[in-house]
Amino acid sequence: MIRIWAFLLGAVMLFSAEGGIAQDAGEGEATKVFGFAERLFEDGDYYRAITEYKRFIFLFPESEYTEKSFYRIGESYFRAKKWKEAIESFDLFVKKFPRSLLRDEALYHQGIAEKNLKNYSEALSIFQSLAARSGGDLRDRAIVQNALVLVETADYRGAITKLSLIPAESSLSESARSFSEGLVRVESLPQKSPETAGVLAALIPGSGHLYTERPRDALVAFLLNGAFIWAAIELFDHEDYVLGGIVTFVELGWYTGNIYSAVSSAHKYNEKTREDYIDGLKKKSGFNYSFNRNSGFILYSLRY
């Protein structure tokens, strides 16, 4: 009888020990797989990191690192500038882990990705919601992003109003003030009138391009139109009406193309002037964001 009890006791101890060893081994394996994914992420090898995080989620769906793996997938796509995939991944994360501490950061990144895809209404909705219910640093960053979206839509006054909401004690207040001051001057930047460019191009092909500071395009437009007009005149002079008609038809394409091109050049000139100025302003104010590899959050390079 004693032998039977001893045998049963030994069997129970053996099985429980094996279970513990198996559990430890499982956790060890999970840590290793997650650690490898993290290493790839830190090395900037986002494409492979995403695969490893997915592998981790497949192998260890109940692990304490599963939530972070979902977040990291979105972050990897974000850093690789795959905005659409980043939005989908952060969206999945927010739905799957609605109470996560990383939820608002995921939304913040999602908003920036929407902004970069020029989905301005979606981006505005996210940043406005974050600014309304978050506090501290995240609220201020959401306000800044909200203002940057307004800048993209040329609503400079709206952006200035938003930036004025950043409290004086915020680490972003100095940058916000500097950026707002610069925005006031955007509307007085040198511009080229598309109407003037179009009229000039219609009068003398190429002159619209000269006006928009594109001399080589001006020469091309002038020579092409000149050659076709001359050819058409010569053909009609020699009573070759069919060929004259064909050349005139083609010349009409060049002529309208020349006007369109001049108008477009003026718009491009204005857009580039504005973009260069705002990019310079962002750099000067410290609103060109960068990643902090330690925290994983987007930071602003502030001036001191």
Add this chain to the structure above:
Amino acid sequence: MYKLYSTLLTFLILAVTVVPCAGSDGGDFGPGSDMTPGVHSASGRGGSWGAEAAIFCLRVFSEYISPVDGDRCTMYPTCASYSVQAYRKHGFAIGTIMTADRLIHEMDETERAPIVYKHGAGRFHDPVEANDFWWYKNK
């Protein structure tokens, strides 16, 4: 004799200037590609017989003449692909005007357009969206 010369000269000028320079614009999909929409993904107002006829001519040019003629275009998308996209997006009239615009503005655009690596070489990125964006401003 004059008529013969003028006819030959006319067709020579048309052949050299009207047909845009072309190269094949196959998709560069895969890890790390920017997945910029190519010719086949362009959509919009195309479908009129004029636009379809122009696209057909461009396809014939890209398929049979360009390989012999050589890839001379430094832009991305190439002029023929750009033209197809413009015809698909805006129809025959605007597509033709935008094609003429692309051929006129190519030289100075090389100083302004960003460089992308496509078909094994750096090319100046000048998509249709960079030349019709002002239509949609403030709408």
